Amino acid sequence: MKIVVIGGSGRIGSNVVNRLRRQGHAVVAASPNSGVNTVTGEGLAEALAGAQVVIDVANSPSFEDKPALEFFQTSGRNLLAAETAAGVRHHVALSVVGTDRLQESGYFRAKKVQEDLIRAAKIPYTILRSTQFFEFVDGIIEAGTEGNVIRLSPALVQPIASDDVAAALADLAVGPPVNRIVEIAGPEPFPLDTLARKVVATNGDRRRVIADVHARYFGLALNDQSLTPGDNPRIGPTRFGDWLSHASVRP
DSSP: OEEEEETTTSHHHHHHHHHHHHTTOEEEEESGGGTOOTTTOTTHHHHHTTOSEEEEOOOOSOOSHHHHHHHHHHHHHHHHHHHHHHTOOEEEEEEETTGGGOTTSHHHHHHHHHHHHHHHSSSOEEEEEEOOBGGGHHHHHHHTEETTEEEEOOOEEOOBOHHHHHHHHHHHHTSOOOSSEEEEEOSOOEEHHHHHHHHHHHTTOOOEEEEOTTOOBTTBOOOTTTBSOOSSOEEOSOOHHHHHHHSOOOO
16 A cells, blocks of 8 residues: 655654554655645655555644744645645544633644644545654743743643654554544643643652643643543553653653
């Protein structure tokens, strides 16, 4: 099977590419570095020729409102049009748990636009919404840092190893389209401040973590439903403590 991975050189994309190649599929790792640009359309038709499946894990290079919206609108329209012309039979896309609940954020509004474009197209699809990756906890800590204090919301999160997300994408890509959103999360929910304490303790970091119900998450107010999945999500097998004991996390 020919499978094109848009964003195939990134953290998730390269992992998915390697997994599918080991399964014997003909996989194209498509990115601007390989001459495939979904924003300009460069190389799209050539990359998609003969493809049965496209997996889109490309992300906006900016989290600012306007650039993110322009990226997901333009990229989505170009990609879906090229897939229609190529006769692609399954479009798989990576999105974020909570996208529809976090619409105060321009980035999440842009992700919702991407999802809506996929649903409106005629191509059978599967959208995988993932919770936050373990690998992103470092950035969350930095965003909540004020001097020697890390101030974070105690709202629940249910983070997941990026490797487990890549495994799920590879699995969904070779299966039939489900034409709906599928959620995936890690096996354990944690208050966000508790998660940060685990990281700083593991790293010998002396900064103090404070639970603050008013603390913003990249500008957003959180509750226990904001970043956690709904009923019956897929569950990744990797536990945070096991991942943390092997990861090179630096606060």
